[in-house]
Amino acid sequence: MAESTQPLSARAKLAVTAGRAAAAVSRAAGRGSGSVIGGKVALRLDPELLSRLAGHLDVVLVSATNGKTTTTRLIAEALRAGGEVVSNALGANMPAGITSALSGGSTARYGVIEVDEKYLAGVARDVTPKVIALLNLSRDQLDRAAETRMLAEHWREGLQGVKATVVANADDPLVVWAASSSGDVVWVAAGQEWKDDAWSCPSCGGVLHRNGEDWRCGACGFGRPTPTWVLSGDHVLDPHGSAWPIQLQLPGRANKANAASSAAVAAVFGIPPHVSLERMQAVTAVAGRYDVVSYLGRDIRLLLAKNPAGWLETFSLIDPPPTPVILSVNARGADGTDTSWLWDVDYTRLLGHPVAVIGDRRLDLAVRLEVAGVDFRVCADAAEAVRTLPPGRIEAIANYTAFQDLRRVVGN
Amino acid sequence: MTASALRLVWVYPDLLSTYGDQGNVLVMERRARQRGLHVERVDVRSDQPIPTSGDIYLIGGGEDRPQRLAAERLRRDGGLQRAADNGAIIFSVCAGYQILGHEFINDLGQREPGLGLLDVISTRGEGARCVGDVLADMDPGMGLPQLTGFENHQGITHLGPGVRPFARVTVGRGNGTGDGTEGAWRDTVFGTYMHGPVLARNPRIADHMLKLTLDVGALPPVDERWFEALRSERISAALNTAA
Numbered sequence: 001m002a003e004s005t006q007p008l009s010a011r012a013k014l015a016v017t018a019g020r021a022a023a024a025v026s027r028a029a030g031r032g033s034g035s036v037i038g039g040k041v042a043l044r045l046d047p048e049l050l051s052r053l054a055g056h057l058d059v060v061l062v063s064a065t066n067g068k069t070t071t072t073r074l075i076a077e078a079l080r081a082g083g084e085v086v087s088n089a090l091g092a093n094m095p096a097g098i099t100s101a102l103s104g105g106s107t108a109r110y111g112v113i114e115v116d117e118k119y120l121a122g123v124a125r126d127v128t129p130k131v132i133a134l135l136n137l138s139r140d141q142l143d144r145a146a147e148t149r150m151l152a153e154h155w156r157e158g159l160q161g162v163k164a165t166v167v168a169n170a171d172d173p174l175v176v177w178a179a180s181s182s183g184d185v186v187w188v189a190a191g192q193e194w195k196d197d198a199w200s201c202p203s204c205g206g207v208l209h210r211n212g213e214d215w216r217c218g219a220c221g222f223g224r225p226t227p228t229w230v231l232s233g234d235h236v237l238d239p240h241g242s243a244w245p246i247q248l249q250l251p252g253r254a255n256k257a258n259a260a261s262s263a264a265v266a267a268v269f270g271i272p273p274h275v276s277l278e279r280m281q282a283v284t285a286v287a288g289r290y291d292v293v294s295y296l297g298r299d300i301r302l303l304l305a306k307n308p309a310g311w312l313e314t315f316s317l318i319d320p321p322p323t324p325v326i327l328s329v330n331a332r333g334a335d336g337t338d339t340s341w342l343w344d345v346d347y348t349r350l351l352g353h354p355v356a357v358i359g360d361r362r363l364d365l366a367v368r369l370e371v372a373g374v375d376f377r378v379c380a381d382a383a384e385a386v387r388t389l390p391p392g393r394i395e396a397i398a399n400y401t402a403f404q405d406l407r408r409v410v411g412n
Numbered sequence: 413m414t415a416s417a418l419r420l421v422w423v424y425p426d427l428l429s430t431y432g433d434q435g436n437v438l439v440m441e442r443r444a445r446q447r448g449l450h451v452e453r454v455d456v457r458s459d460q461p462i463p464t465s466g467d468i469y470l471i472g473g474g475e476d477r478p479q480r481l482a483a484e485r486l487r488r489d490g491g492l493q494r495a496a497d498n499g500a501i502i503f504s505v506c507a508g509y510q511i512l513g514h515e516f517i518n519d520l521g522q523r524e525p526g527l528g529l530l531d532v533i534s535t536r537g538e539g540a541r542c543v544g545d546v547l548a549d550m551d552p553g554m555g556l557p558q559l560t561g562f563e564n565h566q567g568i569t570h571l572g573p574g575v576r577p578f579a580r581v582t583v584g585r586g587n588g589t590g591d592g593t594e595g596a597w598r599d600t601v602f603g604t605y606m607h608g609p610v611l612a613r614n615p616r617i618a619d620h621m622l623k624l625t626l627d628v629g630a631l632p633p634v635d636e637r638w639f640e641a642l643r644s645e646r647i648s649a650a651l652n653t654a655a
């Protein structure tokens with residue numbers, strides 16, 4: 001735990017102050033929260049700032065392709081049982097955004113930090129974390145993201161020699177391979193609905209064989225480690241075998257998995273599962289995700305799905321047919337400009353739902369749904385989609401910038 | 413096609429299905445079913461033998477290491493070469509296209525032998541990755557409308573005298589050789605760098621392969637509304653990027 005609080009150097013203080021000023025200017029100019037620009041200014045004045053700021057904190061890093069923002073929020077709630085927490089709760093997850101978030105927490109005890117997958121190794125070097133939580137790795141933004149296995153390799157190299165306790169998903173072969181370079185791993189059976197990025201052994205390239213929950217390489221024997229924490233339906237089993245109910249306001253299996261991992265992280269800090277899980281119940285929406293808003297007299301639940309694994313998890317949490325569904329897909333820079341991934345998602349899961357498609361790339365969705373045999377309507381915008389769809393609460397699923405667009409239109 | 417069902421073989425989805433090219437299988441299947449054909453789809457994992465009795469074989473794109481593993485296993489298996497000798501249709505994309513050639517550069521930076529089903533050799537480009545919407549004119553030998561697709565590759569593919577270019581780009585890079593060629597084909601073997609997936613953007617290519625398999629000159633028409641709408645949108649988008 002954090003002991004003496006090293007006072008920040010004059011240079012670090014100046015950097016923090018300059019960063020805050022830049023953020024305030026950016027906010028005043030209407031350019032978002034200003035946290036990234038503030039962090040950039042501060043880091044330029046003091047490149048060591050991140051490690052200095054983290055020096056007096058017990059730091060948790062959270063990384064994954066999906067669920068890192070939500071899990072960061074769940075862990076932050078859980079750790080508040082033990083003291084003040086500072087966190088990049090809005091998902092600014094590269095070094096500048098992280099620096100900016102930590103600048104706000106001079107009296108905090110814990111730092112709970114979401115880290116972009118590509119920056120995990122570097123940030124782990126800078127902030128000397130106590131715990132690193134690794135949830136999953138899968139394909140994302142293929143036109144510019146690094147290859148999935150390369151990322152796993154990057155994690156694996158970065159974690160070698162890091163003193164942190166690694167809390168890792170035993171059900172994701174890429175995560176297991178990355179985490180097993182660390183000497184201190186807590187394995188969590190958190191499940192994995194998406195398997196298409198892990199049929200090939202990350203270690204030797206052999207074919208992975210699956211048998212129920214178990215998986216093993218037919219060539220080298222690399223396989224699923226024995227988990228000490230297990231997500232089992234609506235419960236998490238702790239290392240003593242006690243079952244604790246997970247009662248979240250957030251929907252879906254993936255969030256139960258996030259809660260199980262979060263409980264394992266909290267336990268490293270001595271916070272027992274019944275305390276941490278109860279605190280996680282307070283979380284409703286995360287950066288607008290899962291929010292139910294009222295628009296044109298209808299209730300709409302806003303769901304973000306950025307990649308095939310995310311879409312698959314989202315399909316598993318929506319209300320059953322005939323609940324109406326809006327799908328919105330863009331392919332702007334932040335989304336990845338290639339829409340080919342739509343064909344890796346099993347849209348037959350939407351059979352029986354009335355579906356309206358909107359967004360910049362609604363014609364890609366139209367062709368995709370037609371080939372899947374799903375009925376759909378192409379609409380100009382959210383308003384037309386809502387007016388077109390039959391009664392009932394609407395599930396709206398959108399990728400990154402489409403989600404932001406949708407929130408702007410229907411948000412409160 | 414001799415059997416009562418069209419046999420569609422999807423080669424190595426565990427290694428080569430990273431870029432949405434599964435869509436080619438889905439579109440092929442859909443277009444065949446819409447024409448009243450029975451379709452038997454066979455997904456062959458890389459630890460299973462490639463059946464030699466398929467009518468149409470589809471191979472997708474993948475990451476660098478899986479591409480090497482796929483080439484090793486396909487060479488050892490030999491089934492795809494036998495299928496090609498039997499006159500089966502083989503349609504390959506990106507990493508799969510490179511594997512059908514004589515050789516390509518693998519993830520270790522070494523020259524990896526391919527299957528030699530297409531007279532092409534692939535190297536790795538030094539410059540920026542080719543990424544973006546592509547527009548091209550299909551080789552006149554196939555009598556097909558404009559090709560629209562999305563490319564995302566570092567490879568450069570040089571065509572030998574035994575193949576013709578699949579298409580000639582008007583927007584985009586294609587084979588990356590600077591001569592405007594895109595992909596390669598001969599007889600019933602096709603290779604392209606186009607994702608999108610390419611058959612969703614160009615369903616007439618799927619129909620072309622069906623006609624070859626069935627040995628017919630025409631197919632019953634199907635509803636093309638959304639395919640056509642998507643095609644015109646992507647063609648305009650490519651032209652706008654180029655302008």
Ligand SMILES: [Zn+2]
Pocket residue numbers: 201202203204205206217218219220221222
């Ligand atoms: Zn292995």
